[in-house]
Amino acid sequence: MRYIILCMFLLHATWATAQELYIYTEPASNVPAKSISAKLSANYAEGMRRGSEGVVQRYRPEVYMGLSKNFMLRASGTFANMHTDAFKFESASLYGKYRFLSKDEAHRHFRMAAFADASISKAPFRYDEIALTGDKTGAEAGVIATQLINKLAISGTVSHVQVLDKSRFDEAPMNLPYQAMNYSLSAGYLLFPRKYEDYQQTNFNIYTEILAQQTLDTKRYYIDMAPGVQFIFNSNSKLNLGYRFQLGSDMNRMARSSIQLSFERTFFGVL
Template structure:
């Protein structure tokens, strides 16, 4: 009986909705209740100002508190603002799913989220990011629709940078307030037919990611295709490439690669 329940949980949480485990954004769905997940992410970019390739590495711990609430905690290390790899930031994230409409091979979900980050960096770029670039807060809303093998999701949020210089009088050199938006789509390519929970899943994604600052009129729009493999309904490997479609922001880079690996522990919280 216990094995059957575990099998059902794996199937429901990681196979049926696998195509909404987006690579560059979060869906409205949550990780399974009472579960813990660990995630390691690496990002590489070519800094156009410094003329060198730089990287950021993030270690993240995630908790499925219950079916509606999940929380994250992460630390980052990078050489993007220094000559060598160093600790740069900590951040926390919480998401609450407040609407669930389930159907046969489909569902619609909505969630609200909030995020806070503290970074040692002082960024001179226009782009606002809590991945390690600036200290700040962010809050928003997510809506996700699953239709059999296709999942579509949108996110709208506001970011407030709290780095040094915000409270100083006079003209600001960089923006401190931004509106963010994304439109993400994921499609389950393999397996064509499900026979076992240990089958490897292949999901393909494409995400449109944008930001517009409203204290200084700057914007960018990026496109981010990605591929994802899910092993034994428990481990997830992501590879994505992000590039700018248009914009007038002064950014560290307008292209980057991302690689991440995540491992899920079901029923780890009692």
Template sequence: MKYIIMIVLMAGAINTIQAQELFVFTEPASNMSAKSIGVRITNEGMVNPEFKSRSIAEVMFGFNKNFMLHAQGFTSDMDGRYRLEGGSIYGKYRFYSADDIQSHFRMAAFGRISTSKRPVYTEDINLEGDNSGFNTGIIATQLLHKLAISASVTYNKAFQKDSRQVLGAPQPDQLIGYSLSSGYLLLPVVYKDYNQPNFNVYLEALGATNPANGRSYVDLAPAVQVIINSRTRIDLGYRFQLAGAIDNRYNKNMYLARVEFNFFNAIK
């Protein structure tokens, strides 16, 4: 029992040190703690053009230091009344790590497959509730003491289902996505133990290009985050478009509120 407690404390400390990597709108190359389980509840509010909201329930499994898996379910009132839209499976494998004291560089490959019963009316692709399809990509993350910087490139492919296509509306096919994220640990100024609350600030740039016609968009997404006892995480963020030529986008203007709970050493 004594050794189990020590493992949990060490895992919490590691999570605290790397808190500024827990980006709000993207994933880092680092994984969650090995043999851990996480539960997330996310609410998103969108103006498109009237206010709509989506809730995402998510369970995450950290099988080892290199591989993790997410399972998500989506519900929203995007089409009039709140209903179950679909689900998603996301996996990430960390294949490179160069670690040093208070710094590291990591790279990971990821993939997602999603299903959704929503009608389709834009060439944008959002695999967290709006489209059926898959994606795959690469993430690279650099941690430098209290600053974390991360970049990703993603290939997105929508499954074409004519029965859900809105007549006369653009049809999604492929998108190349990219992101550049930064996170900074503001508090604690001096780390003493894993019980100290962490306060992080983030700024992320999110974009995509349709390779068929060259139309693109770029969003900016500032966010704040509190982590309590290295187990409970609270995120608040807002995403808005800086420039773009893709019409009727799902996530053009969107707030995000999330709470996450982590259970260390939960997988035997």
């Protein structure tokens, strides 16, 4: 009986949320309660600063903890050579998300969540773009709304980010971006399987995401597009491949395009 219940749970989880496991953004849904996910992401880009010609790279290990059905935590770190000549430890961050609204029906739901993120980075302040995934020390807070309808999931995020670099508190601070608004719009579609017969079936999802930022002090912006594909194996393992490229910007950026590869494994009920 326990095996049957577990299979039903995994099948439901795969059907209900597979196409909203976005590659570059978080949905309003959480990691399943009492579960842990381990994830490793690799990001590759063409270096644009002097002395970094060729491919630069960043690796990001992450651990997700589903403390309840409504609350999850994520701890992560980065190792990279995107800002320095040597490949070394770069940053650490802690992220929390609380789902405060759920309207669930058969094969559809609407959910909203609030999140907060804090990061400490050793990377030098080189670029206009504000990102807490290794580049800057700072804090971010925002709201996510996700709508699932059958095999299509659409999600939007709005957040405010503050850079807490020590240069901001100098008597004569430099003309650098220290605060910004982030916007994203993500869509995911479950392409295969056409019909579920077993929870061990491999899922194939396709994604398109729009990622944008507007700094509030220096008035600079970027808009990126990030298509991607995803495979889910045995309802507990996820392989992602995404390509992010710039649509428009007036920022001094680390890269105008990048490739991201990641693998994630979820351990259900271990907490």
